[in-house]
Amino acid sequence: MLFLIIKRILLGLITLFIVSLITFVGTEILPGDACTTYLERQAFGEQLEACYRRLGLNVPAYERYVSWAANAIQGDFGYSLSGEMPIKEVLGPRIKNSLVLASAAIFIGIPIALILGIVTALWRDKLPDVAISTVTIFAMTIPEFISATLLILIIAIWLEWLPGIVIVPTDVSFLELLPNIILPVIAIAMIMTAHMARMVRSSVIQVMASEYVQMAILKGVPYWKMVFKHVLPNALLPAINVVALTIAWLLGGVVVTEVVFNYPGLGRLVIESISNRDLPTVQALAIILASIYVSINLLADLMTLMLNPRLKTLQIRK
Amino acid sequence: MKLDNIYQEEKKSNFAKVSEIIITMASRPSGFIGLSILIFHVILAFISPYIAPYDFKAINPTLMLQAPSAEYWFGTDDLGRDVFTRTILGGRTALTITFFGSLIALLWGGLLGIFCGLVGGKTDDIVMRIVDAFLSIPWILAMLLIVSLLGTSTEVLIPALGFFYGKGIVRVARAATHDVIAKDFIVSARARGHSNFSIIWFEIIPNVRDAILVEGAMRWSWMLLGFSSLSFLGFGVSPPTPDWGLMISNARGLMSFAYWSVIAPIVGLSSLIIGINLTADAFAKALGIDRSTKAPV
Numbered sequence: 001m002l003f004l005i006i007k008r009i010l011l012g013l014i015t016l017f018i019v020s021l022i023t024f025v026g027t028e029i030l031p032g033d034a035c036t037t038y039l040e041r042q043a044f045g046e047q048l049e050a051c052y053r054r055l056g057l058n059v060p061a062y063e064r065y066v067s068w069a070a071n072a073i074q075g076d077f078g079y080s081l082s083g084e085m086p087i088k089e090v091l092g093p094r095i096k097n098s099l100v101l102a103s104a105a106i107f108i109g110i111p112i113a114l115i116l117g118i119v120t121a122l123w124r125d126k127l128p129d130v131a132i133s134t135v136t137i138f139a140m141t142i143p144e145f146i147s148a149t150l151l152i153l154i155i156a157i158w159l160e161w162l163p164g165i166v167i168v169p170t171d172v173s174f175l176e177l178l179p180n181i182i183l184p185v186i187a188i189a190m191i192m193t194a195h196m197a198r199m200v201r202s203s204v205i206q207v208m209a210s211e212y213v214q215m216a217i218l219k220g221v222p223y224w225k226m227v228f229k230h231v232l233p234n235a236l237l238p239a240i241n242v243v244a245l246t247i248a249w250l251l252g253g254v255v256v257t258e259v260v261f262n263y264p265g266l267g268r269l270v271i272e273s274i275s276n277r278d279l280p281t282v283q284a285l286a287i288i289l290a291s292i293y294v295s296i297n298l299l300a301d302l303m304t305l306m307l308n309p310r311l312k313t314l315q316i317r318k
Numbered sequence: 319m320k321l322d323n324i325y326q327e328e329k330k331s332n333f334a335k336v337s338e339i340i341i342t343m344a345s346r347p348s349g350f351i352g353l354s355i356l357i358f359h360v361i362l363a364f365i366s367p368y369i370a371p372y373d374f375k376a377i378n379p380t381l382m383l384q385a386p387s388a389e390y391w392f393g394t395d396d397l398g399r400d401v402f403t404r405t406i407l408g409g410r411t412a413l414t415i416t417f418f419g420s421l422i423a424l425l426w427g428g429l430l431g432i433f434c435g436l437v438g439g440k441t442d443d444i445v446m447r448i449v450d451a452f453l454s455i456p457w458i459l460a461m462l463l464i465v466s467l468l469g470t471s472t473e474v475l476i477p478a479l480g481f482f483y484g485k486g487i488v489r490v491a492r493a494a495t496h497d498v499i500a501k502d503f504i505v506s507a508r509a510r511g512h513s514n515f516s517i518i519w520f521e522i523i524p525n526v527r528d529a530i531l532v533e534g535a536m537r538w539s540w541m542l543l544g545f546s547s548l549s550f551l552g553f554g555v556s557p558p559t560p561d562w563g564l565m566i567s568n569a570r571g572l573m574s575f576a577y578w579s580v581i582a583p584i585v586g587l588s589s590l591i592i593g594i595n596l597t598a599d600a601f602a603k604a605l606g607i608d609r610s611t612k613a614p615v
Contacts, residue, residue, distance in 0.1 A: 018451035
């Protein structure tokens with residue numbers, strides 16, 4: 001068991017190492033470096049040399065990689081090009097804002113997804129299932145920017161219930177932020193809930209068809225007791241991985257929603273830093289988002305292992 | 319003569335198989351709706367240049383933000399361009415780019431996955447670690463970086479999209495290959511001394527083809543979503559080209575008083591994505607592949 005956990009952690013670290021290599025090499029081989037994009041037309045002679053020296057670009061690439069990676073492990077990502085600010089300070093409030101958005105969406109989304117998934121599974125192919133499944137397909141497939149735009153058009157412009165876009169400074173207190181994030185949270189929670197509800201549905205249906213549930217029915221176990229005691233604990237286990245993937249997606253992938261609502265989170269920083277050709281920030285973002293993805297997946301794997309005794313013995317036998 | 323007959327019979331049965339699959343797909347209501355929407359959009363993409371009533375890039379300041387009328391069915395946008403014309407032309411670029419992108423994704427993802435599944439060992443370990451690493455970088459960050467540095471021409475977009483949507487197919491193809499590889503006919507092919515290439519071509523591909531095709535169909539709808547998000551963010555096709563994502567992002571600022579110019583492209587894009595999705599779903603069910611337990615990656 002311990003061996004398995006250590007192996008998993010090591011694999012995650014190797015993945016992160018490769019990610020750091022990819023981002024470093026990727027930003028390196030693409031045409032134009034930080035200095036030529038920063039200085040634009042003045043990128044020649046004395047000025048270019050000075051810029052290279054200032055950013056330490058005059059040493060060989062592998063030396064720069066080593067020093068960059070060594071600093072990044074300690075949380076120091078250097079300076080952003082456009083703002084001349086330490087990237088650490090740029091990232092801090094953004095991560096906080098993204099966390100607020102993500103946790104609100106998770107808080108609303110997971111219970112609704114569970115209820116919807118279980119209801120659609122238990123009333124499979126009946127009216128509630130058909131109705132809810134149709135809605136979830138729509139919520140899942142329609143691009144985020146379309147559902148977000150429609151939300152703004154209907155709720156903010158036609159009904160005038162809520163502010164349409166977030167107009168707050170990056171470092172605002174939580175209570176001031178709250179009324180502003182309702183629409184973005186709805187937009188994100190909709191997609192997330194739809195994905196998870198479908199996952200829960202198929203997982204519950206699979207367990208309902210299994211032999212031990214059939215046996216319980218034959219034995220005359222009351223329906224709801226069977227659902228809560230035998231079906232749900234087994235059906236919700238595989239859902240952990242989907243929840244993990246969704247959380248990882250929430251923290252890094254809601255670029256479009258954040259842009260539509262003008263929300264100052266990590267996603268909008270991705271767009272801003274790329275538009276400004278701020279390569280040090282892009283590198284930092286790539287490595288941070290990848291670490292979030294890897295560690296959340298790792299957590300989910302470990303949780304599934306802990307909660308499922310069968311899987312534990314199976315893995316060890318292998 | 320006899321051999322020729324056998325050959326023809328096989329051809330026929332292949333055609334029969336395909337039409338049978340399509341009939342099975344259309345026999346479910348969701349599959350029928352999906353197929354009809356998809357066919358409608360494909361036909362529209364072919365004929366729209368000939369039926370478009372106006373020039374899609376004709377700017378007319380006197381016609382700015384006209385409400386829908388008999389003359390301009392969906393109204394006009396902020397530059398006085400006909401929204402109906404731009405809407406029916408808007409799917410062409412997206413459909414073409416994502417279709418060829420999906421083909422590339424299918425090819426490299428499928429072949430690499432099969433190869434890794436068959437070879438196993440060190441090569442497999444190394445390739446899968448690299449694929450994992452690429453999977454953990456948000457695709458949109460990588461896409462935006464490539465597009466912002468190399469430009470938004472079709473020659474950049476198609477391979478870039480094909481690459482980033484193919485890495486998920488590697489995993490699916492590899493898993494499907496693992497299911498096949500332990501079977502007796504692979505073992506006997508090995509015992510007959512067949513090369514890896516011949517095993518892949520004659521034994522594995524016919525058996526994993528369905529799973530990979532279904533995954534590719536699903537990726538097509540995701541890629542369309544991703545591509546239109548790129549155009550929406552201003553990193554997709556460049557402005558005069560009519561494109562739904564671009565139209566929505568342009569019209570969004572004015573939608574408080576000119577909602578028509580944003581509704582038309584929204585209906586176009588949503589219906590196409592839903593159409594492809596339902597078709598891919600029906601395709602999976604017709605081939606007997608259950609995708610419902612898979613997580614969206």
